Amino acid sequence: MNFQQLARLDLAFSLLCLQHKFNQPVAKISRCISRTGDGHLYALLLALAWWFGHAANPDATDAQFSKSGLLAFAIELPLYWLAKNCFKRRRPHELSQLITLTFTPSDKYSLPSGHTTAAFMMATLIGQFYPPFYLLALCWAGLIGLSRILLGVHFITDVLLGAVLGIACAKVAMSLI
Known part of the structure; x- marks a missing residue:
């Protein structure tokens, strides 16, 4: 399979997701879900883990969770930026026109x-x-x-590559802590 x-396939899947009579209400809900991934929740989770100190895994400490999270973000952010600027894949502008909600992504690449x-x-x-919270966290990540x-700002391959990159960054960070 080549890039074209x-x-x-990316475009066909996105159109399938967006061309229905419920796309406006779905977009409103999607916007709320997407906002939980803006970064504030991550900082809160890391701070709470550090503060309360009750790890479910007896071999790990909450400090390790927080340190792993900070290191994972330190690894992820430059890789994410590098990938965005190397691939330079334009966002699906034709898809966001199907949604009338005002939504401006933070950058132009997807x-x-x-x-x-x-x-x-x-x-x-x-x-x-x-x-015990893994399944809930995984479902939440999938919903994001x-x-x-x-919301018409990403194709499915953008999301799949993002998931792989996120898992890899977490695994590398945990192996270094």
């Missing part, structure tokens, strides 16, 4: 999805340090990725 075929990267990175860390598609 992949781009056509690959990878930064919201998805951070969400899957945090879900992976939660899975390692707080296993889906919300980015339903």
Whole structure:
């Protein structure tokens, strides 16, 4: 499969997600879900873990969770920026026109999805340090990725690459702590 075929599949999937009579209400819900991945929640989770000190995993401490999270973000941010600026894949502007909500992405490139990267990175860390919450965190990360598609600002491959990048950054950070 070449890049043009992949781009056509991306567009077809996005159109399938957006061309229905409920796209406006779905976009409103997606916007709320997407906002949970803006970064504030991550800082809060890391601070709470550091403060309360109750790790579900007896071999790990909350300080390790916080340190792993900070290191994972330190690894992820430059890689995310480098990937965005190397791929320079334009956002799906024709798709965002299907949604009348005012929504301006923070940058003009779409690959990878930064919201998805951070969400899957945090879900992976939660899975390692707080296993009972892993399924919930994974579902939340998946919903963030889906919300980015339903808002018309990312293609599915942007989200998939973001998920892989986030998981990888978390794994590398945990191996170094």
